[in-house]
Amino acid sequence: MELTILGCYSATPKVNTYPTAQVLNIKNHLFLIDCGEGTQVQLRRYKIKFSRIKHIFISHLHGDHYFGLIGLISTFMLLGRDADLHIYGPKGIKELIMLQLKLGKAWFNYPIIFHELESKESVLIFEDDKVEVHTVPLKHRVYTNGFVFKEKLGERRINISAVQNKKIDMSYYNKIKQGFDVENEEGKMISNKSITFDPDLPKSYAFCSDTQYYPECIPNIKNVTALYHEATFLDEHKHICEKTRHSTAKDAAKIAKKANVGTLILGHYSTRYYKIEKFKTEAEEVFNSVKLAQEGKIFIF
């Protein structure tokens, strides 16, 4: 799993601070998560192929999380896209995109499938044979979801030398990967466990932005490999969290600890901070595996 940060600052884009957008590469899917103004330029800057993006997840309808979406949709058109595009986001997003296309007398030359969200519970919004994606309801000034992306448990891995030793025909390989016992060339039943290794442990990534400190989300992100959690403020500005419904670095760390996640990635910094190292220091007082999101950084887990 590979996460590329395209932007990780809050509120207002500046010359060197980009609003929220990130790309998750998971089992060959390229999922775009949030799409602040300028995301299409950031995708170009980091040489991410536009045609590989088929699913876009929008957490909430504040500008720094979606003002780049209509531009990206339009560019897809100009590039002659024909693949489906799935957009997952709060109710209202379809009306907004359709109105802009109507006013520009532009119509899709590729299908856009809107998955509008309004549930206050966690729901499954995407699933195939390798991956599933659930919403993580959060608490912010407007209806907001985080998302949790989970690999499914893969097939068992064949122990090649054991299989050869036990004289098992190659035609059984798929059955073996699926966990079945099989008969060898001598007619003897061979237990699956003796010829396979356990599959790789499935990994998972949770994205939680924007939200106030909200422990109610913990059951939905429990034990994830990596958690991106917003940390808009440092402790010294903690008092602003209440009004704006954001979190501090320490709040994020508390959530990470209680949810027993592998690694915590902080982001969504207020642009008032010139340096971001202190976010790490403050979070590490609570939780020991903390990383800082930064434009262009790639996290592999």
Place this chain on the structure above:
Amino acid sequence: MELTILGCYSATPKVNTYPTAQVLNIKNHLFLIDCGEGTQVQLRRYKIKFSRIKHIFISHLHGDHYFGLIGLISTFMLLGRDADLHIYGPKGIKELIMLQLKLGKAWFNYPIIFHELESKESVLIFEDDKVEVHTVPLKHRVYTNGFVFKEKLGERRINISAVQNKKIDMSYYNKIKQGFDVENEEGKMISNKSITFDPDLPKSYAFCSDTQYYPECIPNIKNVTALYHEATFLDEHKHICEKTRHSTAKDAAKIAKKANVGTLILGHYSTRYYKIEKFKTEAEEVFNSVKLAQEGKIFIF
């Protein structure tokens, strides 16, 4: 009059090509003309004070001319603006902005006054004692206006030494500037012409983007000091103009010549062109005073 180019490419923003946006400094007004995605970042890059922008003119509702508007409006809010903001643009622009603010549960903390345009004739849309702005109806795939910004004829300039020689009291200076004859200290009437110079010739700037070759616009831009005219294509791609309703560099030059403008500024280049010098060469075959818009360039006239 000072024109700063923030972006001058068509269609899709790329890492080094910005969509249409420019700032005209005229008689102490800072007018923003068009507002493609990323305009607010470009304003910061070129250190243009956000608070000085009180009027935004949007030519048409194609993304490369207005996708940056909602972001700029939101940033004005975050910055605690309280001054009025006037937005001039095609009908529909108000609904669009209001919908986005509603979905983000954001309300103005400053007044936004929408001036929605739908006339097919040139109309006066702004006027004060020093400047007037008229629309320039253009011909594109959607309803589109250019704009012409005109200084008004200023006051007469006092010839200080003549005034002193003729022994005229200072209390008459305002009257003299307004063109009146006045009495001197000896009771003699002094003709205005003998103590003043003509006022500076008023300057004017026309912005014409996007449009096909459309000579019908000429009466509205006749004799302007400078004309920015779109030149999306070179001659070799002339055939694309018909479908897309754009102009070539030569088309722009023909308009400039027929309208007898002072200087022609070309822009809105297709991003297919790696170098833009040829736009100048082709236009100069028709018209002799041609300049090329480029990001960050400032034209003074």
